[in-house]
Amino acid sequence: MEARPLFPIPFVLHPAHMALDDVVSFCVAVLVAVLVNAEGQAFVATLLGDKRPGARDRLHFNAFLHLDLLGTLSFLATGMGWPKAVAVDTTKFKHPDLCLVITRAAGPFANFLMANIAGSLVWLLKSLSLDPRVFLMVVAVNLTVTVYHLVPLLPMATGTLISAILIPKGSRLEQSYGQLGPYLLFSLLLLDRLLRGEIVGHILAPFVRDLFTLLTT
Known part of the structure; x- marks a missing residue:
């Protein structure tokens, strides 16, 4: 049987009807999403050769x-955002473009x-007759970030792929694309x-809704 969501998916803060528990759950979920996204990038960059002992x-x-200031504002305004850019030294990669993507x-x-x-924890909490709202929100926000990385603008992963394939390295276009990408993305969202x-x-x-249903039913 399909579970009925406790809140809209993807979740977006709305000033007209914001329940305190939804706001708190959303903030927690955003922090989790930002953390795992950035640390996932850092871990893989290190694994691929960009080792930085003691890097803070x-x-x-x-x-x-x-x-990230703009990324956090985007989360609050649109329900989708991004973390601060993880510094990567592509010169340490054997295949710079591929490894960066x-x-x-x-x-x-x-x-x-x-x-x-989080979906597994939702199942566990439901089986114990406990409120899984926070973990449902973690599922929703993380799936939103996952799916919206298909948008072909930086700093989304697909934007990096577009840059690696289509934009000449070291060109002014690459520099402009990198600088304007987050602002274009925020404006689009x-x-x-x-x-x-x-x-x-x-x-x-x-x-996002289909994956949410799959993971929480």
């Missing part, structure tokens, strides 16, 4: 140090794994919300 920007497992893709993959773990998902939401949101 990696593998510290402090979600607050991974918060794999590193960036490790972020949403880590979010998907986190959603699966904000406009999508104002238009009730008519830009990317009608394509990506159903995938």
